[in-house]
Amino acid sequence: MNEDRVDRRRFIAQGAGTLAAVAIAPEALASVTRLKREISVGVIGCGTQGRAIIDELNSIDGVRISCVADVDGPRLRSGLRRVRGAEGFDSHQALLESAKAQAVFVATGTPDHRPVVVDALAAGVDVYCEAPLAHTVDDALAIAEAARNSGRIFQAGLQGRANPVYQLARTFFRSDSVRDLISLRAQHHKKTSWRASAASEQRRRLLDWRLDPERSAGLCGEWGSHQFDVFHWYTSRYPVRVRGLGSVRFWDDGRTMPDTVSLQMEFDDGAVLSYQATLCNSYGGRYEVLHGSNAAIKLAWSHGWMFKEADAPTQGWEVYANRQQFHNDEGITLIAGATQLAEQGRLKEGVGLPHSSLYYAIEAFLKSVTEGVEVVCDASEGARATIVGIRANDAVRTGRLIEISPSVLRDA
Amino acid sequence: MASVPQGEHCDAAGCVRLACSAMGTRFELLLHGADSTLLQSVGEACVEEILRLHRILSPFARDSETARVNRLAHIRAVPVSPDFEALLGLCRRMHDLTRGAFDPTIGPLMEAWGMRGRTGSANQVAAARACVSMNLVELEGGRVRFRRAGVRLDFGAIAKGFALDRVREMLLEEGISDAFCHGGRSSIVTIGPRPWRVRIEGGPEIELLDQAMGVSAIDGRTGEVDGHVCGHIIDPRSRMPVQHATMAYAVGASCSRCDAISTAALMESGPHLLDACDLVGVRRADGTWSTLAGQARRQRRTA
Numbered sequence: 001m002n003e004d005r006v007d008r009r010r011f012i013a014q015g016a017g018t019l020a021a022v023a024i025a026p027e028a029l030a031s032v033t034r035l036k037r038e039i040s041v042g043v044i045g046c047g048t049q050g051r052a053i054i055d056e057l058n059s060i061d062g063v064r065i066s067c068v069a070d071v072d073g074p075r076l077r078s079g080l081r082r083v084r085g086a087e088g089f090d091s092h093q094a095l096l097e098s099a100k101a102q103a104v105f106v107a108t109g110t111p112d113h114r115p116v117v118v119d120a121l122a123a124g125v126d127v128y129c130e131a132p133l134a135h136t137v138d139d140a141l142a143i144a145e146a147a148r149n150s151g152r153i154f155q156a157g158l159q160g161r162a163n164p165v166y167q168l169a170r171t172f173f174r175s176d177s178v179r180d181l182i183s184l185r186a187q188h189h190k191k192t193s194w195r196a197s198a199a200s201e202q203r204r205r206l207l208d209w210r211l212d213p214e215r216s217a218g219l220c221g222e223w224g225s226h227q228f229d230v231f232h233w234y235t236s237r238y239p240v241r242v243r244g245l246g247s248v249r250f251w252d253d254g255r256t257m258p259d260t261v262s263l264q265m266e267f268d269d270g271a272v273l274s275y276q277a278t279l280c281n282s283y284g285g286r287y288e289v290l291h292g293s294n295a296a297i298k299l300a301w302s303h304g305w306m307f308k309e310a311d312a313p314t315q316g317w318e319v320y321a322n323r324q325q326f327h328n329d330e331g332i333t334l335i336a337g338a339t340q341l342a343e344q345g346r347l348k349e350g351v352g353l354p355h356s357s358l359y360y361a362i363e364a365f366l367k368s369v370t371e372g373v374e375v376v377c378d379a380s381e382g383a384r385a386t387i388v389g390i391r392a393n394d395a396v397r398t399g400r401l402i403e404i405s406p407s408v409l410r411d412a
Numbered sequence: 413m414a415s416v417p418q419g420e421h422c423d424a425a426g427c428v429r430l431a432c433s434a435m436g437t438r439f440e441l442l443l444h445g446a447d448s449t450l451l452q453s454v455g456e457a458c459v460e461e462i463l464r465l466h467r468i469l470s471p472f473a474r475d476s477e478t479a480r481v482n483r484l485a486h487i488r489a490v491p492v493s494p495d496f497e498a499l500l501g502l503c504r505r506m507h508d509l510t511r512g513a514f515d516p517t518i519g520p521l522m523e524a525w526g527m528r529g530r531t532g533s534a535n536q537v538a539a540a541r542a543c544v545s546m547n548l549v550e551l552e553g554g555r556v557r558f559r560r561a562g563v564r565l566d567f568g569a570i571a572k573g574f575a576l577d578r579v580r581e582m583l584l585e586e587g588i589s590d591a592f593c594h595g596g597r598s599s600i601v602t603i604g605p606r607p608w609r610v611r612i613e614g615g616p617e618i619e620l621l622d623q624a625m626g627v628s629a630i631d632g633r634t635g636e637v638d639g640h641v642c643g644h645i646i647d648p649r650s651r652m653p654v655q656h657a658t659m660a661y662a663v664g665a666s667c668s669r670c671d672a673i674s675t676a677a678l679m680e681s682g683p684h685l686l687d688a689c690d691l692v693g694v695r696r697a698d699g700t701w702s703t704l705a706g707q708a709r710r711q712r713r714t715a
Contacts, residue, residue, distance in 0.1 A: 048460060051464075052464070055467075055495075058492070058493040059477060059491060059493065082493065082494055082495070084554055192456055193453055193456060195452065195453035197453045197456070197457035197582075198450075198586075199450055199586050199587045253449050353475055354474050354475050354479070354483075355475050356475055
């Protein structure tokens with residue numbers, strides 16, 4: 001698991017050159033992707049996430065969405081409305097049998113991922129699967145194994161790994177700008193009932209799987225796993241135990257799934273990740289923070305900042321920096337291609353990303369399929385983040401300290 | 413612009429209120445019904461849709477589809493989503509119907525005249541004038557191309573209505589039969605068995621029965637043209653700010669069409685405007701109002 005762990009001081013020696021090498025040209029970031037060869041894809045699941053995937057695919061040159069599938073009629077129609085000339089199917093099996101797609105995006109409810117992914121890989125198509133991969137450890141391991149044995153390309157939809165801001169911040173993190181890691185913190189706050197829009201009781205049962213403890217790993221799994229993976233990717237470490245609390249604080253509509261959770265995750269080196277998620281308040285939104293002895297890095301999907309300690313050494317690149325004030329703290333905006341933009345006097349144009357985080361994840365997958373570019377997040381990494389989310393949910397559900405077995409993560 | 417209903421409609425039990433910030437303004441949804449859980453979930457889906465359309469249509473969000481098109485379409489044909497294509501197609505129809513009074517390419521001139529920041533130089537104004545024309549925008553096979561650099565699309569005058577038309581569609585699909593939704597109090601859709609009353613600022617009270625309304629006014633943002641401060645609506649044909657009318661509204665079945673017609677009515681009059689709505693009202697510069705009512709409106713009244 002820690003094979004790619006970088007010795008900090010060895011990395012510093014490579015410092016400047018490495019940073020220059022990973023810097024991404026701002027024009028490349030802002031342009032529209034044009035694939036080197038055309039590809040026909042399918043989207044399985046036309047709920048909110050499936051439709052978001054369709055929106056992004058529509059803006060990439062060289063992709064044709066040939067088919068979409070959803071077991072729910074209104075959602076299937078909603079997906080079809082967003083695509084030109086695609087065929088609609090009421091099951092993933094029918095879509096796969098049609099053999100219209102060379103690759104599929106799996107955006108069904110999490111509990112349905114396993115059969116869909118296994119069938120798709122068996123049908124010989126490449127698969128992008130939304131994260132978390134599953135709501136049970138068994139399903140996550142089964143998906144990882146199926147992907148490994150299939151010989152097909154599989155990407156888990158953990159978007160941080162394809163996000164240029166996160167990639168840039170990671171180079172800073174691993175080049176000693178943060179220095180000794182002290183602690184980690186993340187939150188995801190959004191005011192929403194988390195219920196699917198459905199008038200009939202039958203559709204509600206089908207679509208409200210996120211609130212069903214038997215079919216969902218709750219906030220820790222559905223939201224947390226994306227954020228936990230950022231820390232795994234940055235530190236090459238996984239938590240070894242987790243304790244958590246959760247309750248229904250606001251959405252008093254008969255649900256038992258907590259609408260607010262709080263976690264403490266402990267890593268083997270003693271570092272602690274504090275995590276909070278709620279469906280009751282949106283303040284602060286979604287972000288991750290890594291606190292180090294020289295600086296803190298804050299990541300908020302389209303934006304990233306570094307907050308340097310007063311006694312941290314100057315590294316040179318700060319000359320180009322764009323700064324933002326946050327109450328008493330001054331953040332240096334992390335901008336991909338900052339040096340080049342600064343030379344052109346266009347630094348502020350680089351603040352924020354020109355595409356959504358999802359766009360970059362989809363683009364990475366399509367390049368893996370059409371050009372053989374290395375997969376940014378394989379099934380094993382996807383399964384590990386999923387398992388950490390599931391175990392965190394177990395901690396919330398039981399109120400007990402839960403051990404996260406390194407051997408289970410190794411098996412993924 | 414228009415007053416949002418208060419009182420019996422939205423304070424009663426069985427009313428769910430949702431809101432979000434998008435397209436530079438505040439959207440609000442008031443939904444009535446017996447099942448508050450359903451109202452909440454359907455309303456949230458509508459809010460998600462408004463935010464999704466914001467991500468496609470906002471010219472100011474760097475990661476929006478419109479920003480991407482504006483950045484690249486003068487270099488090569490840019491693939492666009494069906495939503496973008498549908499709205500641009502509608503804009504072209506509204507442009508033709510209003511004889512060019514409604515035009516989504518007006519943005520560069522508004523910027524040059526300081527309606528979105530600093531006033532540009534005379535050369536910048538001249539360059540921006542040359543970029544205002546729907547003839548410079550090509551839409552074919554799901555791709556958009558500009559015929560010259562500097563052209564930009566800005567759906568600000570119609571995007572709120574487009575989003576609210578979609579909201580209305582979603583509410584009806586889920587069986588919601590009583591609702592009032594607005595974007596910035598200038599674009600409104602209603603659903604329901606009973607009329608919703610809205611009052612236009614400094615103007616008449618209108619009853620909306622399963623109808624939409626768009627309101628446009630020249631005040632709010634201002635710019636500077638030839639040394640004079642003026643309102644932010646520019647006539648795309650003369651490329652000069654509108655001065656003889658100060659406010660207009662349009663009532664009809666489609667909010668996006670009402671939005672376009674209310675903007676056009678500030679500079680264009682005539683029965684052809686009623687091809688896209690039922691009723692148009694205009695406040696002239698002297699403060700007097702004039703109205704134009706179509707056949708559909710008259711039939712509705714007599715029924």
